[in-house]
Each structure stands twice: as C-alpha cells, then as structure tokens.
Amino acid sequence: MRIGLLGTGPWARATYAPALAGHPGLEFAGVWGRRPEAATALAERYDVTPYTDVDALLADVDAVAVALPPAVQAELAVRAAGAGRHLLLDKPLAVTAAEGRAVAEAVERAGVASVVFFTTRFQHEPDAWIGEQAAVAGWFTARAQWLGAVFTSDSPFAASPWRREKGALWDVGPHALSVLLPVLGDVRRVAAAAHGPADTVHLVLDHTTGASSTLTLSLTAPPAAAGAEVELRGEAGVSVMPGSSEGAVAALARAADALARAARTGRPHACDAAFGLRVTEILAAAEARLSDARE
Incomplete structure (x- = not known):
C-alpha cells in the first residue's frame, strides 16, 4: 500500500513519519503540509517526495495518514475519500458533529477503508484488557481520569492552537471514550458536565447497558499529577486498565496494519470513521452541557 502523510507538526514528525517509514507493509510515498518548507524538510529526512499540491499527492497513493488539526483533517478526509483513498485518521475525527458526519458519509459513499488512531486501542496490553472486559457482564460503573500536563510542562503540543481553543474535552476525551464505549456500551446521554480548574472538565455518562461512568479530563494538570487511569467496578469485582509497554509509534504501526486489513477484506475496523x-457526537453533546453550565 502506497501511503502519503498529510501534516508536518510535532505529532507527524514524532509518530506518523517514523511509523510509516518503518512499516514493512507500506511504501511511504510522500508528505504534504500547510507549510511547504516543513513538508520538504520532513520528506528529505525520510527520502520521500514533498508535495505542494495535496491533490497531486492523492493521485500518487492508495491511502493517506492525517496528522493535522481536526477541522483541517475533516475537510481533507472528505476530499481524500472522494478520490478513493483509504484513510488513517487521528482523533478527534472532527470538532463538530456535522464535520464528523461529512467524513463518515464520504467514507461510506466511496467504499474506502478508514481507521481512527485512538492510541490506547492500538497498544497491546490496554487493547487486550478492553477486549477481556467487554466480554464480562455486570459492570456497574467506571471511572476514567485522563490528565495531561500539555500546558504546564515542556510538551511539544503546548503551542497547539486547536488544543488551546478546545481543551481537554476534545484532546483526551476521545481516548477515554474509546476505552469506555466497547466495555459499557454507547452513551445514551451526558447526564452531567462541570468545569474544573483551567481546562479541566468532569462528565457523568449514562450508558446503554445501564452502567454509568465518570470522566475527569485535563491538559493543565500539574506534571506530577499527570497520567491516565480507567477503573471498572461491577459484579466481577474491580478491574483497572494496565499501562502500555510500548509507545505511540508501535501503536500507529498496528493502526496501519488494521487499515491495510480493512482495505483488503472490506470488513470495517472497530475504530473506523463511524x-x-x-x-465526536458524544463530545459535542458534552460541550453543549458545559456551555449551559457556564450560563
């Protein structure tokens, strides 16, 4: 599969480019970015073609990997799907339900494969745990804390405009939901939403299985308090999600495997555009509740 990369920022440089270049089943074909000089520099590092025209890249590949802000990603994903290209996308898919729906509908209309890179779902130990817990009946409640120190440390994402604007809800909220939904079922409603310090938010979710979950999300936690934890409680007792022994590059390589498999078999992956x-719809509902809470 010939694959091109859209994006040249810190996430593209640290995760996407090395994962694509090192994958034995992919041909890393080229890079496009909104800053041509950055695309040229990244392409030269991996000895691939830099593109100044995104349509020219789309014409030369079978698939694209997207490491761009979600609003930009949504627009280009629709364009790439329309060109018949398979999509390796990042979370969140979009930051409005309408934009997310446009991507999902474009994927369905074109009949292309799609995988959204929710990092935890492609890390071996957490993903295995999610599958095991999804097979267990009787979960009563769950607690998820996803606390980052993006704006209170030397994180390479501290200057990210969209993270500054949308905060933890949209940046780490997708990670928490990607773990909870396969285990507790879809969200029937956002039962409560409240603001905490800085960009911190607290959510209470009502799931279709009858279970409830609470989420605490932040990008502004003190560095010593940062980390992710998911705990389930139910008839089987208590279960805590294990950490991962591998980083994002290995996880993205698995996501690329999943995309290639979906393209080959026609069977959608669980983390597809749908x-x-x-x-995205759940996060948009939570955002509306949070907006009401400010009034």
Missing part, C-alpha cells in the same frame, strides 16, 4: 463520528 466510530470516530460517534465519539
């Missing part, structure tokens, strides 16, 4: 849309 799932990305559902996560």
